[in-house]
Every structure is written in structure tokens, then in C-alpha cells.
Amino acid sequence: MTTRDIISWNTVIAGNAQNGLHEDALAMVREMGGAGLKPDIFTLSAILPIFAQYVDVDKGREIHGYVIRYGFDKDLYVASSLINMYSRCARVEDSIRVFKITRQRDTISWNSVIAGCVQNGMFDEGLRLFRQMLKDNVIPGSVSFSSIMPACAHLTTLNLGKQLHGYIMRCGFDDNVFISSSLVDMYAKCGHIRTAGWIFGGIKGRDMVSWTAMIMGCALHGYAEDAISLFEQMKLEGIRPNHVAITAILTACSHAGMIDEGRRYFDRMTEEYGIRPGLEHYAAMADLYSRKGKLNDAYQLISTMTTPTGTIWSLLLSACRVHKNVDLAEKVASKIFEVDPENIGARVLLSNIYANDGRWKEAAKVRMTMRNMGIRKNPACSWIEVKNKIHTFIADDKSHPLHDEINIALCELQEKMELAGYVADTSEVLHDVDDEQKKYLLYGHSERRAIAFGIMSTPAGTTIRVIKNIRICVDCHTAIKLISKIVGREIVVRDNSRFHHFRDGECSCGEYW
């Protein structure tokens, strides 16, 4: 073209930006400047996504400065690009600030800020904004739903997820693959693996993310065989797994103790799928070996990593506790404190390992170090949703309004359990107290209180769904199996890594967890 105006420049810049030719797009902006034309709102909203993708907040902020100098900050397009850029760069506060000072808002700018919150783990804030959007009479679009659904998945707020699902169907968005994948994930994470499978089966044009969400769902529920067959089917359909899909299949193997299968996927991932093992893959493998009791194999594997993290060593440390290997535990713990001195979980674990071995002095020393460092552990807690309200239980916390009734219900259950042959397993109670007190401590475990509350506040036959922030202890696992049989209920417990479905005295994990 002999004469180019701002529109012709912008058209080509956006074309490059949208097709991955980022450097060319940016070079053209400079060239355009050389030709005496200054970037306008179209130019800026076309190039801001580049800095969002490359997580380059310095460049993004430069653009923001330019935006303010030229008074472009009132523009909706520029605002949503800025909101998106800041949240992709993990600066949610900045992105919310841009949103708040933008008076004029539309669905897209709302979506940008909501997605930003959710992607950065601020689920409650995301939900609050979503509700505010509806209150302000802004019509949600399909993107609004696929942005908010992960919040329900992470918070395991099944009822809210279901309500949104209904809303999605009324809008006719249920054929959208982004939304269906997020629904598969939400239902699986909320314990409804069958509903997840049903939605997955109905997706037309499944993509890799849909498959991965379903595979991960199976992994979470311990259905490794299903996960493997889905993974193989996906490949047959010509879909190449990415690093997340591989993480999902390794997690599935790990939760079912399938060492050989897991090892095979891990060994072949680079040549078969062109993906180099990342932290998440090492973590899954370390977990697989650890849970299986192959502590030395886990140690070897982690040692081959260039920079193992505290999190990965911790997987092995918790296996040292289960398999009562104090020597290795000490070695592993020192590795953890080297890279991550603040690691609370590791110190708690180490102290418990000592306690379990009767080494109360060493255990107390670790606790003392923690106190001196001013760190406290998060308390174990369980929660259950009844009538749209989430009830939280912490061991020894008496604040629940039905505290006394729950205690009575637990006593009655305890009697029936003992009649059925239950003997409290106090071996995991790591306090230097006598057996009678140990039994009392077990009995106060948060998941039991949550389950007792669930049984008394729902009609007979209703499935009880409880979520817990740490692993179920051996004794509670035994107790819940019996409870499911005594009260004739299905009890679904999600701990920090997977689901347990208790029914008629059995658990779906088959004692492997």
C-alpha cells in the first residue's frame, strides 16, 4: 500500500498478534510510530494479550502508563485487556483495581475480572463478582460460565455447581466444549463421577482438555483402569496428550498402585509425546513409589531431579511415616529444610514420625523449633454441605450449634460399631497419653463429627458427602466402613488427594490409599 492509515496498520498488527507472530506485531507498532502514527485503543487492545501470554508485567505496565497518559483508560476493550494482562501476570489486585475504576462495563470486562480471580485461586471473590454481575443486570455469556465453574470445582460447592448447570442449560450453552469440560471437572471433584461420565459421553467434538478432565476425574476416584482406557482411546482418536494429560494418567496409576504402567508412561513420555518430564510428573511418580512402599526407588527418582522441591520430598516423607522408616525420614526431612525451611507440613510429619516411634523427646524438639520459628500448622478439618450451607468441623471444636447432639449420635454409633466388632486402632494417635484418652481423641476426629452431623440432618438413604483437608486416618477409615453399613448409607469422603466411596462396609479404594 502506498498510503497506510491507522486502520490499515491496526488490521495487520492485530492479524499478526492473533496468529502467534508476536515479534512482528510489536515491530510493526514501532514502525508505525516511525511513520508518524501513534498507537490508539485498537492497537493497544490488540497487543496487550501478547504481554498477558508472555507474563511480561513490566511491558504491560508500560502500556498501562501510556493508556493513562492518553486518556484511553475509559475504553472497554483496553480495560479488559489490561485486566486480563494483570491477572495472567498474577497481579490480581491490579486487575481488580483497573476493573473498579472502569465505570462502563460489559459482559467481557466482567468475565475478565472473574476469570482473573478464579485463575488465581480467589474463588470466593470470583463468585462474589459473578453474583454482582447478575445483580447489575449484565447477561452472562458462555465464557462467564466456563470462567466461574472451576471455582465450584475447587470449592466443591456441588449445589452451586448444579444451579449453574441448570442456568447453562436454560441458556442453551450445554453444547459448548469449554463449559462441558468444566462441568465434567466440577462433578468429578464434587464426588459425582457418574454424572461427570454422563456429561463427558455427551460432548460432541471432545478436545484434549475434555479427555483430560475425565481422566483426572477417574484418577481422583481410583478408577485407574478406566483412566488408562480413556487415555488410550483419546490417542486412537488422534488427540495428542499434553503435559496435563500425562499428569492425569500418572496420577491414575499412582492412586491405584500401578507401578509398571506408571513407569511405562513416564519412561515413554518424551519419545512418544515429545514432553519432557516436569515437576508434576516427578511428583506423581514419587507418589506412586512412595505409596507402594518403594521408598528407595522414590528416593532414587527424586535424586535424579536437578532441583527437587520441598513438596516432592514431602511425598516421600509421608510415606516414611506410613512405612515407619525413621532413618530415611530424617534424611529426607533435612533435604526439605534445605530447600524450604518454612515447610510446616514436613515438620509436623517429622514430629509425628518420632512420636510414632515413641521418641517423644525428639518429637517435642521439632514442635519447639516450629514454635520458635513462629509457624503453626493448619488444623485438620472436615466439612459437609447441608441445605446449601457448609458446616465445618475441627477436632475438639465445640462451636457447632448441634455439638451436644452430634456427640450423642457419635456415642450411639460407637456402641453399634463395637457390637459389630470394631476395636479402636490407637496406633496412629501420636500423643503421649493413655489408651482410654487415645480412643477419646479418635472419636473426636473431624470427619466423624461431619458424618454424624450429616446422618442426623438428612433423610434416611441420602448419600453423605464429606471433604477433608488431610488424609483420613486408618482408624477413621475402618470406622466409616462400619458406619456405612450400620446406617445403610453411601458415604463419600474426599481427602486431600482422592475420593473414598464407602458403601455396605466396603471402601472403593480397596485399602490402597
Place this chain on the structure above:
DNA sequence: ATAGGGTTAG
């Protein structure tokens, strides 16, 4: 005539 937002993952 040109521009902005989304699903899986320790």
C-alpha cells in the same frame, strides 16, 4: 473498515 474474556494441572 481495525480491538478485549473461557475448560484440564502440586
